[in-house]
Amino acid sequence: MKNSIKLILAVCVVGLVSAFTLKPTAEYAGYNIGDIVEDFKLKNIDGKMVSLSDYEDKLGVIVTFTCNTCPYAVAYEDRIIELDKKYADKGYPVVAIMPNDTSVKPDDDLESMKKRAEQKGFTFPYLIDAKQDVYPKFGATKTPHVFVLDRTESGFVVSYIGAIDNNYKDASAVTTKYVENAVDALIAGTPIKETETKAIGCSIKVAN
Amino acid sequence: MLIIFKVMKLNLIFIVFFALTSCKQQSKTGQELNEFSEAKAAVLNEELEIYDFNGLEKFLNFKDDKTYVVNFWATWCAPCVKELPYFEQLNEAYKDKNVEVLLVSLDFPHQYDTKLKPFIKEHKLKSKVLVLDDADMNTWIPKVDETWSGSIPATVIYNKNKKLFFEQSFSFEELENELKPFLN
Numbered sequence: 386m387k388n389s390i391k392l393i394l395a396v397c398v399v400g401l402v403s404a405f406t407l408k409p410t411a412e413y414a415g416y417n418i419g420d421i422v423e424d425f426k427l428k429n430i431d432g433k434m435v436s437l438s439d440y441e442d443k444l445g446v447i448v449t450f451t452c453n454t455c456p457y458a459v460a461y462e463d464r465i466i467e468l469d470k471k472y473a474d475k476g477y478p479v480v481a482i483m484p485n486d487t488s489v490k491p492d493d494d495l496e497s498m499k500k501r502a503e504q505k506g507f508t509f510p511y512l513i514d515a516k517q518d519v520y521p522k523f524g525a526t527k528t529p530h531v532f533v534l535d536r537t538e539s540g541f542v543v544s545y546i547g548a549i550d551n552n553y554k555d556a557s558a559v560t561t562k563y564v565e566n567a568v569d570a571l572i573a574g575t576p577i578k579e580t581e582t583k584a585i586g587c588s589i590k591v592a593n
Numbered sequence: 594m595l596i597i598f599k600v601m602k603l604n605l606i607f608i609v610f611f612a613l614t615s616c617k618q619q620s621k622t623g624q625e626l627n628e629f630s631e632a633k634a635a636v637l638n639e640e641l642e643i644y645d646f647n648g649l650e651k652f653l654n655f656k657d658d659k660t661y662v663v664n665f666w667a668t669w670c671a672p673c674v675k676e677l678p679y680f681e682q683l684n685e686a687y688k689d690k691n692v693e694v695l696l697v698s699l700d701f702p703h704q705y706d707t708k709l710k711p712f713i714k715e716h717k718l719k720s721k722v723l724v725l726d727d728a729d730m731n732t733w734i735p736k737v738d739e740t741w742s743g744s745i746p747a748t749v750i751y752n753k754n755k756k757l758f759f760e761q762s763f764s765f766e767e768l769e770n771e772l773k774p775f776l777n
Contacts, residue, residue, distance in 0.1 A: 527744035
């Protein structure tokens with residue numbers, strides 16, 4: 386009897402351990418809507434470090450994974466600047482993060498990021514995920530890829546994941562501004578209608 | 594909606610000619626400029642098969658005896674370009690085994706002439722190239738596959754019995770390994 390209890394316990398322990406060590410599959414990796422975001426600290430183009438916790442006096446943050454080299458990201462640059470201009474004063478500034486490995490994409494290195502930010506007049510931090518350990522936590526897969534965070538008592542909560550709007554080609558032909566709708570809803574205290582959207586983007590580059 | 598320009602070729606040449614001559618004689622009105630650029634683009638694009646998603650959808654849903662390997666790519670996507678030869682190789686190696694590779698380009702319309710067509714020519718692509726031009730991506734991406742976040746390269750392998758979706762890059766061996774179970 387004693388032995389069989391031991392055996393059952395042993396089976397349970399093995400089961401539990403393997404349950405927690407199994408790797409999550411790619412599509413489920415990263416934050417979901419409602420998850421609390423861990424703090425991160427990344428280097429900005431001015432050489433200073435920027436943390437999410439620096440934004441604790443804001444209502445939230447529009448975290449945007451973007452880069453210099455992806456044509457879709459480039460197509461959205463002006464619209465990312467507009468988002469910051471429109472929402473920084475309302476408490477939801479943009480924080481841009483460049484997630485690519487710069488040995489694969491040399492034109493995404495810190496110096497190039499700095500140049501691009503100057504050319505375009507970025508009004509927000511443009512951080513480099515040099516160790517590539519921040520984007521996987523978000524579950525970002527591509528550029529551009531936006532995560533709207535809302536600050537609550539328990540931390541920054543993921544409130545929207547996806548695209549900026551529904552027309553990458555032509556800003557004037559956009560009929561639904563997903564990110565603006567999400568932030569407007571947060572400001573108004575109403576539910577976000579579309580919390581997740583899909584868009585084509587460039588896969589985040591990792592060294593082989 | 595397949596945009597067929599071939600039948601309209603004569604008309605278009607006439608419009609181009611008309612637009613050119615009329616532009617010389619008088620100041621260009623907006624409409625003439627528009628006609629001219631549309632006609633010019635049409636003439637240049639006549640060899641591309643350009644679809645919106647409604648038009649493309651049938652290529653993802655054939656119910657015949659073939660197995661289809663549908664790769665979403667673009668000339669500006671480095672990992673896509675890198676794996677393209679493996680899709681070409683697969684198409685060549687398995688065409689006698691009822692397999693067809695379809696290469697769906699997501700190139701930007703303004704680069705069809707400057708990037709996409711020269712690329713197809715230069716690399717002598719033998720697999721069928723389709724061009725998807727549909728900006729409402731949030732509507733069509735989940736129709737390709739619910740799990741697709743939207744990054745490319747992405748590939749669908751399907752036949753009338755089953756379908757697999759991959760949001761990843763492939764080597765030839767990996768591609769072959771995924772294809773083989775479809776052929777049994």
